Amino acid sequence: MSRRFLPSERTTQKPSPVTPKRATTNAPPRPKLAQIHSPARNTPPLWPPGTVPGINLVDIVIAIAVLLGALHGYRRGLWLSVAQYAGLVIGVVMGAALAPAGIRKLSVPPGSAAALAAILIMLAGGSLGYTFGSLIGGPLRKRLIRAGRPGSAELALGALFSALMMLLTAWFLGVSFSRGPNPGVARLVQSSSVIGTMTSVLPPPPGVLTGVQQTISAAPFPTAFSVAEPGVAKLELPANADTPAVRTAARSVWRVEGHGCGGIVTGSSYPVARGYLITNAHVVAGTSGTTLVQGSSGLTVSASVVLVDTSRDVAILRAPAVSAAGLETGSAQPGTQGAVVGYPGGGAEDVEPAVVNQQQTADGRDIYGQGAVRRNILILQSLVRPGNSGGPLLDLNGRVLGVVFAASSSHPGQAYALTNEEVADDVRLGTSRASRVDASVYDCAV
Numbered sequence: 001m002s003r004r005f006l007p008s009e010r011t012t013q014k015p016s017p018v019t020p021k022r023a024t025t026n027a028p029p030r031p032k033l034a035q036i037h038s039p040a041r042n043t044p045p046l047w048p049p050g051t052v053p054g055i056n057l058v059d060i061v062i063a064i065a066v067l068l069g070a071l072h073g074y075r076r077g078l079w080l081s082v083a084q085y086a087g088l089v090i091g092v093v094m095g096a097a098l099a100p101a102g103i104r105k106l107s108v109p110p111g112s113a114a115a116l117a118a119i120l121i122m123l124a125g126g127s128l129g130y131t132f133g134s135l136i137g138g139p140l141r142k143r144l145i146r147a148g149r150p151g152s153a154e155l156a157l158g159a160l161f162s163a164l165m166m167l168l169t170a171w172f173l174g175v176s177f178s179r180g181p182n183p184g185v186a187r188l189v190q191s192s193s194v195i196g197t198m199t200s201v202l203p204p205p206p207g208v209l210t211g212v213q214q215t216i217s218a219a220p221f222p223t224a225f226s227v228a229e230p231g232v233a234k235l236e237l238p239a240n241a242d243t244p245a246v247r248t249a250a251r252s253v254w255r256v257e258g259h260g261c262g263g264i265v266t267g268s269s270y271p272v273a274r275g276y277l278i279t280n281a282h283v284v285a286g287t288s289g290t291t292l293v294q295g296s297s298g299l300t301v302s303a304s305v306v307l308v309d310t311s312r313d314v315a316i317l318r319a320p321a322v323s324a325a326g327l328e329t330g331s332a333q334p335g336t337q338g339a340v341v342g343y344p345g346g347g348a349e350d351v352e353p354a355v356v357n358q359q360q361t362a363d364g365r366d367i368y369g370q371g372a373v374r375r376n377i378l379i380l381q382s383l384v385r386p387g388n389s390g391g392p393l394l395d396l397n398g399r400v401l402g403v404v405f406a407a408s409s410s411h412p413g414q415a416y417a418l419t420n421e422e423v424a425d426d427v428r429l430g431t432s433r434a435s436r437v438d439a440s441v442y443d444c445a446v
């Protein structure tokens with residue numbers, strides 16, 4: 001099986017009568033679960049009109065955790081609780097800072113294994129920090145007790161503080177798991193009223209936690225093959241993929257950010273015509289408030305989705321502020337060397353060496369893992385991670401060979417890209433449109 005990347009304002013407008021999918025897609029957009037979008041830009045409604053937020057299993061678990069946290073804080077008082085949670089936070093942050101590098105060094109494959117590794121590293125750091133905080137806070141509280149200072153107010157404040165910390169912890173974990181790696185858990189989190197409301201009023205997590213959050217939330221990739229993925233012979237990667245031509249093309253690669261699916265969803269994109277860019281459908285499905293961020297300058301511009309093809313896994317974005325012409329395309333042969341360019345983890349732009357193993361027609365599944373679809377794809381060797389979705393596979397002359405859309409979970413270092421011929425119809429149709437398609441009516445691709 002192959003795995004999708006990952007690894008987020010909402011309007012109520014329905015898609016235009018012109019179907020947002022390609023003609024071969026028979027099913028209409030699947031009804032969305034209730035989702036709350038971050039109001040980082042122009043706060044949208046908390047829930048779509050006509051829907052009523054309900055309480056699900058995630059909300060019940062959060063309520064129990066907050067209650068237990070309050071009881072724990074009442075027993076220990078404010079000062080010990082502050083010391084313990086301060087140590088916990090410091091330990092988790094240190095673990096978060098070390099986790100991405102540790103996962104890469106250990107060559108842990110994307111998806112569930114990487115998510116589990118990240119969680120274990122953060123738990124280890126948090127446990128050490130909590131223990132250290134207890135060693136400091138315990139003696140401090142004993143001295144206060146001897147002095148007769150702690151009282152009912154200090155105990156009540158301890159309960160309030162601990163309950164708040166449990167709520168914030170639940171929010172961070174909820175946002176992290178809202179895009180995977182388990183689709184069932186992700187959908188439960190997406191429909192949580194508590195997580196949704198907090199996401200709509202709180203800012204994104206601190207940058208140091210973003211990498212781990214993206215690792216945890218790495219949802220399954222679309223299935224490139226309905227049967228077992230073929231293993232291919234290893235070919236030689238380029239010694240230096242960061243050529244002047246690749247660097248020039250990389251300046252036209254933009255990070256995609258959208259609000260939805262329990263948080264902020266990120267991917268990659270590149271121009272196919274002046275003012276139009278291509279990305280993957282699984283990057284924009286279930287999101288609104290799409291923006292583009294240029295890695296080299298930090299420039300941020302607004303974009304609108306004009307086409308969503310959930311079968312091919314293609315989306316076309318319209319961004320008039322992007323003046324670059326479409327990148328030149330090329331053809332791939334077995335052994336063609338190049339680079340994968342994108343924004344893994346929603347972070348800085350990254351260039352990874354790549355080589356094309358073969359081109360073939362693959363029978364796979366749509367972005368929801370349901371409808372059968374036949375795609376013309378490239379099988380390649382490269383390090384493809386959550387956030388690379390929608391980025392280009394370039395040759396060493398900076399020409400686009402395909403659109404990266406999936407990575408293998410059974411063959412480490414193997415990934416997949418849609419060929420230029422495969423996406424040509426969507427590019428022609430999308431670049432002829434100016435009307436926005438409401439991508440938020442599509443179910444999240446998990």
